[in-house]
Amino acid sequence: MTRFRPDLRYSDITPKEVFLNRRSFLASAAAAGIMAGSQVSARDFAGGETPNSFEEITSYNNFYEFGFDKGDPARHASALTTDPWSIKVDGLVDKPGTYDISDLVDEAEIEERIYRFRCVEAWSMVIPWNGIELSKILNKFGPQPGAKYVAFETLVRPEEMRGQRRGGNIEWPYREGLRMDEAMHPLTLMGTGIYGEPMPKQNGAPIRLVVPWKYGFKSIKSIVRISFTEEEPPTTWNMLQPREYGFYANVNPEVDHPRWSQASERRIGDGRFNRRRDTLMLNGYADQVADLYADMDLTKFF
């Protein structure tokens, strides 16, 4: 069912010089550190496309905890304390409790994977994530047979997250969830970094979900709680606008969204004005994940 091509390395995809020259930000000493990280084996899951620059990935974010503007997270996320960091695990598991992040993330298990990233707002990027397969983390807790879903919550800390102090009609914490088989799928990653750097705060430090075949809002950031449930958990955007955002939120050019046409997307960094291209079914991961939805009407379970 899955088709992994672990033989590609990051250096196969982007020559070092090209990577360095993509954006002028790399002229500094910081480049050395980023590069060092990227030379660990990287597996390409984006069809050989050039990843976006570190600058692009870290300056254009939706992270409403820090404000509605795409530049707000980069401007304001530095206020966030990410050390110490613990995650509360509860629900239908054998080993519930509060875990320090170091108990969950084994540095030796961190791999680099290049995934397409498609936002529901019809823009996209290619991102070299560092992370661990979510299943490896979830299995540590001993999920019980009754657990059908996994729910995630983002930190609530208004003193540091200015977006939580005001405005909007979002009921914090930000919540997301996956069906158990989606969560256990080998493509689903718990992200811990980008370009070999620890996860930047605006991208969801220190640990976030990465589900490459779903719209970006499913990939919840700065996770502090993981719950195993029998029922489908409530999710933030679905709570806000059930007509617009479903629980599954699979990238699907054929399922219309009341707000944006999902048939195409603008690829950030492609040309001066981010060239538009056709959106791929399940964001190009249909070969790997279409089986999960074999018996479902995706226009109903959007």
Next chain:
Amino acid sequence: MIDRLNSLARKVPNWVFYVFGPLPAAWLLWQGFNGALGVDPVKVMEHELGLIALQLLIAGLLITPLRRHTGLNLIKWRRPLGILAFAYVVFHLLVWVLLDMQLYWDQMLRDIAKRPYITVGMVSFVLLLPLVATSNNRSLRRLGATAWNKLHRLVYPAVLLGGVHFVMVQKVWEVEALAYLVTILLLLLTRVKWRPIGQRLRA
């Protein structure tokens, strides 16, 4: 004081609006082409141009209440403000067609028909068309003041829909967009002729 301002305002020739008015648009375009608008310059241009259009339309709506309540007479500025506002609406639309949707015509047409915030924005644009077409002295003479004034009341629904469009574009309720809509509603309220209830019943 007001008299001095009024005579000062009269001295501002219209070309000042047409020459300096488009400069912010040119500046945005220049920045966009030179990578100074961040990772997604198109969205910044689109948003800023639409916002300036809305601000200019609101400025046009302010002129009558200002004159009525403060005696400040800026009526001479109303036509250049309106024409400039329309120009910004067109810039906003062009960025959407050329840089955002990048000539994906079938998707654009479907979007206009199916996505309420785009439908609303497009209706607002269409309502402005007869206004800009008649924003000249010849049309005013040909239509006559009464008919011309009546026609130009179309600006009220156009601005209102512009404000609604702005609120709807946001994914959540945003204070800034709501503040614009409230401002527009208040300015439109000043246009309502309040008559005693008895009189209205007889009318």
